[in-house]
Amino acid sequence: MVGLGAARGGAQTHHTRQKACSGRAEHDARKPKGVFIVRCAQLGMGAGLKSLSEFGRDEWVAREEKRRQDGASRGRLGLLRQAWQGVDSRLRWLAALLLATLVPLLASNVYVVQVAGLTGLYVILALGLNVVAGLGGLLDLGYVAFYGVGAYLYALLASPQFGLHWPFLLILPLAVAAVALLGFLLGAPSLRLRGDYLAIVTLGFGQIASLLFLNLDRVDLPFLGLAQPLNVTGGPNGIINLDSISLLGLTVRTPAGYYELILFFVALVFLAVYHLDRSRIGRAWRAIREDELAAQTMGVDVRRLKLLAFAVGGSIAGAAGVLFAAWQGSVFPPNFDVSVLIILYAMIVLGGVGSVSGAISGAVILSILPEALRSPTLARLLFYGALIGGLLYLYRRQWQRGLLILGSVAALGIVLKVLLGALEPAWFLHPQLAPSLADSALAPFFSLINAWLLFPRNSLTVGNVAFVLTVLAWLALARVKGRAREILLAPALYALIFVWETRLLADPSVTRMLILGAVLVLMMNYRPQGLFGQKWVQRT
Amino acid sequence: MDIFLKELPQQLVNGLTLGAVYALIALGYSMVYGILQLLNFAHGDVYMIGAFVGWGVFALLAPGAALLVPAWLVILLMLLAAMLACGLLGVAIEWFAYRPLRTAPRIAPLISALGVSFFLENAVLLVMSARYRTYRTGMLIPSSWNVTFLGATVSFTRILVIAVAGLLMLALHYLVQCTRLGKAMRATAQDREAAAMMGVDVDQVIVFTFFIGSALGGAAGVLVGVLFTQIYHFMGFTAGLKGFTAAVLGGIGNIPGAMLGGLVLGLVESLGSGFISPRYKDGIAFVVLILLLLVRSRGLLGLKIREKV
Numbered sequence: 110m111v112g113l114g115a116a117r118g119g120a121q122t123h124h125t126r127q128k129a130c131s132g133r134a135e136h137d138a139r140k141p142k143g144v145f146i147v148r149c150a151q152l153g154m155g156a157g158l159k160s161l162s163e164f165g166r167d168e169w170v171a172r173e174e175k176r177r178q179d180g181a182s183r184g185r186l187g188l189l190r191q192a193w194q195g196v197d198s199r200l201r202w203l204a205a206l207l208l209a210t211l212v213p214l215l216a217s218n219v220y221v222v223q224v225a226g227l228t229g230l231y232v233i234l235a236l237g238l239n240v241v242a243g244l245g246g247l248l249d250l251g252y253v254a255f256y257g258v259g260a261y262l263y264a265l266l267a268s269p270q271f272g273l274h275w276p277f278l279l280i281l282p283l284a285v286a287a288v289a290l291l292g293f294l295l296g297a298p299s300l301r302l303r304g305d306y307l308a309i310v311t312l313g314f315g316q317i318a319s320l321l322f323l324n325l326d327r328v329d330l331p332f333l334g335l336a337q338p339l340n341v342t343g344g345p346n347g348i349i350n351l352d353s354i355s356l357l358g359l360t361v362r363t364p365a366g367y368y369e370l371i372l373f374f375v376a377l378v379f380l381a382v383y384h385l386d387r388s389r390i391g392r393a394w395r396a397i398r399e400d401e402l403a404a405q406t407m408g409v410d411v412r413r414l415k416l417l418a419f420a421v422g423g424s425i426a427g428a429a430g431v432l433f434a435a436w437q438g439s440v441f442p443p444n445f446d447v448s449v450l451i452i453l454y455a456m457i458v459l460g461g462v463g464s465v466s467g468a469i470s471g472a473v474i475l476s477i478l479p480e481a482l483r484s485p486t487l488a489r490l491l492f493y494g495a496l497i498g499g500l501l502y503l504y505r506r507q508w509q510r511g512l513l514i515l516g517s518v519a520a521l522g523i524v525l526k527v528l529l530g531a532l533e534p535a536w537f538l539h540p541q542l543a544p545s546l547a548d549s550a551l552a553p554f555f556s557l558i559n560a561w562l563l564f565p566r567n568s569l570t571v572g573n574v575a576f577v578l579t580v581l582a583w584l585a586l587a588r589v590k591g592r593a594r595e596i597l598l599a600p601a602l603y604a605l606i607f608v609w610e611t612r613l614l615a616d617p618s619v620t621r622m623l624i625l626g627a628v629l630v631l632m633m634n635y636r637p638q639g640l641f642g643q644k645w646v647q648r649t
Numbered sequence: 650m651d652i653f654l655k656e657l658p659q660q661l662v663n664g665l666t667l668g669a670v671y672a673l674i675a676l677g678y679s680m681v682y683g684i685l686q687l688l689n690f691a692h693g694d695v696y697m698i699g700a701f702v703g704w705g706v707f708a709l710l711a712p713g714a715a716l717l718v719p720a721w722l723v724i725l726l727m728l729l730a731a732m733l734a735c736g737l738l739g740v741a742i743e744w745f746a747y748r749p750l751r752t753a754p755r756i757a758p759l760i761s762a763l764g765v766s767f768f769l770e771n772a773v774l775l776v777m778s779a780r781y782r783t784y785r786t787g788m789l790i791p792s793s794w795n796v797t798f799l800g801a802t803v804s805f806t807r808i809l810v811i812a813v814a815g816l817l818m819l820a821l822h823y824l825v826q827c828t829r830l831g832k833a834m835r836a837t838a839q840d841r842e843a844a845a846m847m848g849v850d851v852d853q854v855i856v857f858t859f860f861i862g863s864a865l866g867g868a869a870g871v872l873v874g875v876l877f878t879q880i881y882h883f884m885g886f887t888a889g890l891k892g893f894t895a896a897v898l899g900g901i902g903n904i905p906g907a908m909l910g911g912l913v914l915g916l917v918e919s920l921g922s923g924f925i926s927p928r929y930k931d932g933i934a935f936v937v938l939i940l941l942l943l944v945r946s947r948g949l950l951g952l953k954i955r956e957k958v
Contacts, residue, residue: 248759298943306942308688308759309893313935316890320932447886451767458760573776580772584745612775622771629764633757634749 202379209372213365222364228476229371230433235456235472236382236465237425242454243463244391245418246398250450251295251311254318255423257445258291259284259430261322264348264440265341277354281431288427289420296419300412315450322442347441354435367436374432378425379465385421386465394418395463448622455625458632461639471639479621485614486549492609493554496602510595517599518606522561525603529563538564562610572612579604653924658801660923661916666807666876668915669814673869674892675899675907676821677739677862683838683902684858685751690762691742692866693889694769698738699731699867700880701773704782706730711788720789724875728813731871732864739863740856748852766885773882781881784874810872817868818908821861825904834858838902866892887931891918894938900951909949 193201212225234256241249262284266275299310326344342348354361354370361367385391393414396404405411434440452475460471482488497515504511530537542556549555565571582601586594613620632639674696681689706727710717718726746765750758786792786806794805825831836844837854845851873888874880891914899910914934921933941948 242756246756248756299939302942306897309890309897310939310942312890313894313938316887317932317935320929324928448767451763454760454763462756576772576776584741587745616775619771619775623768623775626764626766626768626771630746630761630768633753633761633764634746637750637753637757 206372206376209375210369213368219364222368224477224480226364226368226371226436228473229368229375230429230436231453231456231476232375232469232472233371233378233429233432234426234453235460235468236378237422237429238453239457239463239465239468240382240385240394240425241418241422243457243468244386244394244398245415245422246394247300247415247418248308249311249419249422250308251313251315251318252422252426252453253445253447253450254315255288255292255426256430256433256449257318257322257440259288259427260434260440260444261342261348261430262287262427263431263434264351267352267435268348269350270340270343270348274352277352277356277431277435281428284427284431285424288430289424292419292423293416296416300415300419315447319442319446322445342442345442347439349439351434351438351440353438361435371432371436374428378428379469382425383465390414390417398463451629452625455629458629459640464639467639475625482617482621482624485617486551488614488617489555489558490551493558496606500602514595514599514602518602519561521599521603522563522606526561526563536566538566538568540564558606558610562607565611568611568615572608572615575604575608576612579608655800656923658799660919662798662801662803662807663923664916664919665912666810666915667919668912669811670869670873670876670911671891671895671915672908672911673814673817673865673872674888675895675911676818676904677866678893678896679899679901679904679907680834680858680862682896683904684834684841684855685747686902687747687758688762688893689742689747689862690759690889691746691765691769692739692863693885693887693892694766694773695735695738695742695863695885696866696870696873696888696892697773697880697882697885698769699735699870700874700884701777701782701870702731702734702867703727703871703874704784704880707784711785714788716788723789724809727871727875728868731867733867735867735870736860736864739859739866742863743856743859748855766889770882770885777882779882781879784878784880786875786878789875806876810876813868813872817865821865821904824861830854830857891931891934894934897938897948898941900948903948903950906948906950913949 209225209229213222216222216225234252238249238252241247241252263277263280265271266273266280266283267277268274295311295314299307302310322342323344325341326346327338328341354367356370361370393404393409396407396409397411397414401411430445433444437444456471456475457468458471459475460467460469478491481491500511500515501508504514540559542552542559579601582597582604586597586601589597613623674692677692677695678689681687681692707723710723710726716723742765746761747758750761790805790809792804792806796803796805796808823831825834833844833849833854834857836847836849837851841851844854869888869892870880873884892911895910895914896907897910898914899906899908901907914937917937918930918933922930925933
């Protein structure tokens with residue numbers, strides 16, 4: 110198996126080499142050596158020693174790191190990046206943390222602090238999921254259930270529901286232990302299953318959990334002699350009026366207080382995960398993820414380590430659940446449904462599966478972005494920014510062509526506006542800028558768009574039809590190549606802008622889910638290593 | 650006990666109908682898994698789109714209180730339109746979300762599938778709104794048409810669902826066992842590389858598999874619409890889970906297994922909701938699945954697979 114895998118890896122390396130070399134003349138002289146990667150040697154001798162880890166690797170592959178650094182340090186931006194990377198990583202994280210603690214001071218209103226708190230929670234959740242799915246490579250689709258169980262435990266033990274008011278410091282370890290045990294109980298039998306079965310069993314577990322949250326409001330326990338059904342979870346009405354967190358006699362009441370508390374936990378979880386990642390356990394997890402059989406052959410206790418990944422990830426989610434419940438002051442079943450799971454997966458995928466900093470950046474981006482999309486001004490700004498930025502990036506080597514496409518989109522718009530607007534003026538509106546938009550600095554740009562684009566009177570129906578057609582057009586665009594793609598690009602862009610303005614802006618909550626779904630697919634297609642991850646040279 | 654015996658035939662009939670639908674959905678999962686070892690999480694949403702396409706055809710052919718064409722033709726057109734649309738959708742999903750990832754690590758196509766599923770659900774939510782849509786089944790099959798059999802009332806709608814599902818499964822069986830394409834599918838499922846070396850156009854086989862599996866899912870969508878009359882954008886999620894559960898129950902990758910698994914799941918569910926509590930109907934399926942996987946992880950009819958090294 111190793112031989113076959115390595116041979117394939119070698120062939121791919123060769124391919125990559127040729128691709129890369131065509132761009133850089135200095136590597137042309139280097140002849141392929143054809144030395145294959147010997148993974149066993151690497152695993153056996155320990156990855157800590159750099160010289161040893163390069164043992165047996167293709168020379169070109171071994172220099173990958175150096176080449177990447179050389180490439181990165183070019184230009185003014187490269188120098189800046191180099192200086193940033195020169196700083197000790199611990200210092201960098203500390204600086205980021207300090208900056209984050211200042212958010213409530215810098216924030217203009219409570220809403221910003223709320224969003225920051227939510228971001229912190231998502232960072233904790235993403236770090237936990239990163240342990241299970243990223244490091245362990247276990248597709249745990251019941252992750253949100255752990256989060257929910259943690260939250261409901263706090264809700265039951267610190268609310269008027271049963272008249273219990275246990276302190277936070279007691280519930281937190283209790284919840285973490287309970288959820289870890291749950292992860293253990295779920296994992297122990299199901300880890301015998303292969304990857305896909307594990308996914309479905311965990312998904313089923315998640316469904317059972319949310320079903321219980323929803324249905325445990327009328328529990329009939331006649332054998333306990335109860336006269337009426339017991340209301341445990343409150344069903345769809347959830348549990349409200351949860352206690353605030355009290356620590357050392359201080360009660361946390363303000364959003365800023367909760368934010369700082371959440372941030373403290375973010376730091377705690379980060380430290381734990383960061384060190385786990387670099388430990389023997391972290392290396393073993395990665396080995397299992399890459400090749401379970403090979404890891405087992407190397408003496409890794411696969412079963413125990415998988416269970417550990419389950420328990421660690423689950424208990425992080427449980428702690429996040431406790432924090433969430435106390436912070437929101439209430440819990441409802443939809444807080445823990447599948448869309449949360451999808452968002453979490455999108456976060457770790459966006460940042461790069463298996464990387465701690467990737468999980469954090471993914472969580473920060475994907476929790477702030479949807480909030481930004483709520484405001485029409487910001488949403489439009491982001492949309493046009495992404496559109497133009499994307500086009501510029503795509504055509505960064507041939508900017509004339511990019512400008513040409515931008516120009517043809519504009520021309521297409523003008524033609525359509527003049528033709529259709531003149532033929533059937535009754536079909537179209539001539540919208541004024543909304544007051545919220547008129548105040549912004551970009552008002553001229555937005556009024557230009559308003560003057561340029563067609564706005565159908567019946568925006569709902571037309572927008573729906575246009576949405577379907579636009580999706581089809583973009584799918585077609587992905588299939589065609591070369592000249593046809595460039596010709597199709599301008600109308601597809603126009604259609605996208607049209608749908609955005611007529612339909613998508615009106616439904617921001619659905620729009621962001623659509624964007625999330627599309628991002629997941631696109632990411633897997635074009636950058637499976639995530640936004641900030643690095644592409645591996647040697648892949649078997 | 651008396652109540653149990655009195656209710657039993659009715660619950661069995663209900664379970665059989667439900668099971669037929671689950672079996673249709675399960676087939677789509679199982680066929681794709683058999684060939685690509687890929688969990689097509691978007692399959693439930695393909696089924697949902699099928700239900701909406703059927704509803705659209707119905708709305709087109711019955712704009713007012715009367716049908717424009719005979720009822721049997723309406724049903725046939727609904728099924729055909731949904732199957733065609735879903736088949737094409739399945740092929741498109743394969744093209745855009747799975748094909749580029751065929752050599753990627755296993756987790757990549759799964760996440761891509763989650764993305765597709767999320768996109769489809771929200772696209773339907775955007776276009777059709779969150780409102781429930783109603784199949785006016787009464788216009789097609791009068792509710793007075795029913796048979797009483799061993800104390801169970803069997804409506805004609807249920808008979809239709811079982812009959813259509815049975816016919817489709819028979820057709821599939823013929824296709825897989827008796828045609829050249831079926832042979833190619835079986836060969837590809839057994840060993841993709843070897844099949845390619847023997848001259849099977851593997852890509853084409855995969856496209857056909859997606860088409861057929863998704864078309865069956867679309868038919869299931871229409872049947873569920875006719876049976877339960879209410880459809881909405883999120884219906885594919887639970888149904889997809891059930892379909893997958895059924896596929897795993899029967900042994901994933903195994904076509905007769907998917908049919909058997911669907912029937913077993915339908916029966917267990919309707920007996921469970923009839924005699925235990927309807928509130929935990931969706932949970933019963935998973936409890937059964939988890940228990941079964943622990944005892945016999947390859948499913949009812951699945952073969953023991955040795956991991957290739």
